[in-house]
Structures are given as structure tokens and as C-alpha cells.
Amino acid sequence: MNEIFFKLPKAFLEKLQILYPNHYQQVLNTFLIKKQTTFRVNYLKIDLPGLKKKMLAEGLRFHELAFPKGAFIVKGPLKALQRTSVYQNGSVYVQNVSSMLPVTMLSPQNGEKILDLCASPGAKTTQIAHLAPQAEIVAFEKEHVRHCKLEANLKIQGVSNVKTFAQDGFWARKKFPEYFDKILVDAPCSAEGLFDLNNPRSYKYWNERKVRELSHKQKSLLHSAFFALKEGGELVYSTCTFSPEENEGVIEWFVEKFKGQLEIVPIEFPLNNVFCGITKWRGKHFANNLKLTRRVIPNEFMEAFFVAKLKKTSA
Numbered sequence: 204m205n206e207i208f209f210k211l212p213k214a215f216l217e218k219l220q221i222l223y224p225n226h227y228q229q230v231l232n233t234f235l236i237k238k239q240t241t242f243r244v245n246y247l248k249i250d251l252p253g254l255k256k257k258m259l260a261e262g263l264r265f266h267e268l269a270f271p272k273g274a275f276i277v278k279g280p281l282k283a284l285q286r287t288s289v290y291q292n293g294s295v296y297v298q299n300v301s302s303m304l305p306v307t308m309l310s311p312q313n314g315e316k317i318l319d320l321c322a323s324p325g326a327k328t329t330q331i332a333h334l335a336p337q338a339e340i341v342a343f344e345k346e347h348v349r350h351c352k353l354e355a356n357l358k359i360q361g362v363s364n365v366k367t368f369a370q371d372g373f374w375a376r377k378k379f380p381e382y383f384d385k386i387l388v389d390a391p392c393s394a395e396g397l398f399d400l401n402n403p404r405s406y407k408y409w410n411e412r413k414v415r416e417l418s419h420k421q422k423s424l425l426h427s428a429f430f431a432l433k434e435g436g437e438l439v440y441s442t443c444t445f446s447p448e449e450n451e452g453v454i455e456w457f458v459e460k461f462k463g464q465l466e467i468v469p470i471e472f473p474l475n476n477v478f479c480g481i482t483k484w485r486g487k488h489f490a491n492n493l494k495l496t497r498r499v500i501p502n503e504f505m506e507a508f509f510v511a512k513l514k515k516t517s518a
């Protein structure tokens with residue numbers, strides 16, 4: 204193995220090797236490369252045929268993905284996209300394709316009440332609003348500066364159906380008891396999927412204690428989300444990290460905590476780098492239905508992600 208990979212924390216490398224014995228080197232290589240830029244259409248400003256026509260007319264080289272619908276890879280540097288009018292007027296949003304997946308599973312519809320519990324900078328809040336401009340969307344973001352960034356992004360993207368709160372998501376259950384049809388919990392996480400060997404800051408603060416702390420935080424956010432969700436409502440949980448303690452482990456805790464009131468909903472992504480959730484980790488067995496969750500393995504244009512969908516079957 205190239206010694207550059209030994210710059211990553213030893214405990215993380217060990218974890219990755221156990222997790223992905225057959226894809227270990229492939230995953231490691233993605234920490235070294237610069238990922239291709241991807242973006243999606245903003246339906247509030249333009250339709251798909253109109254967007255493609257404009258991009259071609261402005262000489263942008265791009266590849267349209269079959270899934271998710273409305274997503275593209277820039278063939279060339281980000282600068283090429285930034286020069287186009289569609290970028291400058293907010294008709295497109297630069298977002299990693301993996302980060303688009305949770306909202307495709309949330310499947311937002313006009314008329315629904317939707318909560319985005321951990322919202323900034325707003326990639327997914329805007330995605331929800333672009334797909335469902337007549338939905339009633341509420342977004343929480345705890346950090347003041349990040350809340351400002353969220354507000355700015357909503358404005359640039361022409362979104363007007365989102366009410367934001369610069370507050371801890373904990374308050375969602377108090378302010379909106381059993382209110383929402385759908386909730387997205389795109390949780391704060393150890394962001395192992397964003398490790399970049401060209402940027403030591405992305406990995407040098409990682410340690411197992413942080414992973415454990417984050418898993419507590421994720422559970423407390425899900426706890427709040429449960430009480431803000433209507434009976435029959437759906438919740439999507441996602442992270443951009445590999446650690447099972449923040450993924451399957453958190454979902455198992457959630458389903459156990461509200462036993463008989465929550466079920467994991469099967470999800471499928473038509474992509475060849477998506478695998479089932481794991482059911483065994485370091486001597487511990489997760490329930491068999493954790494297989495219904497999904498793990499995205501990173502590649503040249505997708506980051507690592509974890510996605511789970513749940514339904515509140517009774518209040």
C-alpha cells in the first residue's frame with residue numbers, strides 16, 4: 204500500500220479494512236483524487252430541456268446521469284461551470300451526487316409538511332424546495348453563522364417556502380409536536396466520507412471518542428424528530444460517514460427505543476456502488492432488517508454516504 208495512506212488515522216484504516224475488505228484499496232484511492240464536480244437542476248428557475256440547451260449553447264461539457272434525475276457531472280474544472288449563466292443565476296446547485304440521495308428517498312410532495320432538522324448550508328433544504336415548491340418546509344440549524352449561510356443559499360436559489368430556525372433541533376419536538384409528514388435528519392457526523400489526503404484538516408481531528416460523542420448526538424436528534432413526526436409519517440436519516448456506530452448502530456437504537464412504533468422501510472438506488480447496511484460489527488449483531496439501510500461506497504464523483512428510511516407506524 205502506498206505510504207501516503209498511512210497519514211490517515213490508524214484506527215480509521217483498521218475500521219475501513221474490516222468494513223470493506225473487498226473494496227479497501229478502491230475506497231482509499233478516493234481519498235487521494237479530486238472528485239469530479241456534480242450539480243443538479245433548480246426546477247424553480249428552469250426545466251431540464253431548457254437547462255441542457257443553455258449549457259450546450261454556452262459550451263459547457265457535461266454528462267447527464269440516469270439517476271438521480273436532473274443531476275450532472277461537469278466534464279472539466281468547476282470554473283467551467285462557474286462561468287455559465289445558469290450557475291450565476293442560481294439555475295443549478297453544485298452538490299455531490301451522494302448528498303442528493305437522501306432527498307430522493309424522502310420524495311417530497313407539494314402540500315406536505317416537511318422538516319429538515321440539520322439544515323445548513325442547505326443543499327438538501329433547497330433540493331426539497333426545488334422538488335416541492337408548494338410544500339410547507341421548516342429548517343433547523345443550530346449554529347448561528349451556518350444559519351446565515353442557509354438563509355443566503357435559500358435566497359440565491361429563489362426558495363420562498365422554507366421557514367428557518369437558528370436553534371437546536373431538540374426544540375422541533377416542542378414547537379411542532381406530531382406535525383410533519385416527512386422529516387430529514389442529515390445528521391452532524393464524523394464526516395469520514397469527506398477525508399481528503401490533500402487536506403489534513405479533514406482527518407487529523409478524527410478519533411473514536413468523537414465518533415461515540417456524535418452517535419449520542421445523532422440519537423438525541425432522532426429522538427426529537429420522532430415526536431415531531433405524525434403517525435404514518437416518514438423519516439430519512441443520513442450521514443456522510445463510514446462508522447457503523449453512527450449509522451446502523453444509531454438506527455438500531457432508534458427502532459429499539461420506539462419498539463412497535465417505527466419500522467425500517469426498504470429503499471433502492473439504481474447505482475452499482477450502493478450496498479446493504481451491515482448486520483455484524485466488532486462482535487455485535489444488529490437486527491437483520493438493518494440490511495434494508497443503504498451504504499454508498501465512494502467513487503470518482505460520489506462521496507461515502509449512509510441512508511435509512513423509517514415509518515412511524517404508531518404515535
Ligand SMILES: C[S@@+](CC[C@H](N)C(=O)[O-])C[C@H]1O[C@@H](n2cnc3c(N)ncnc32)[C@H](O)[C@@H]1O
Nearest residue numbers: 321322323324325326327344345371372389391
Ligand atoms: C451534515 S451537516 C448538514 C448538511 C445539510 N443538510 C446540507 O445538505 O446542506 C449537519 C448540520 O447540522 C448542524 N447541527 C449540529 N447539531 C445540531 C443540532 N443539535 N440541531 C440542529 N442542527 C445541528 C450543524 O451545524 C451542521 O450545519
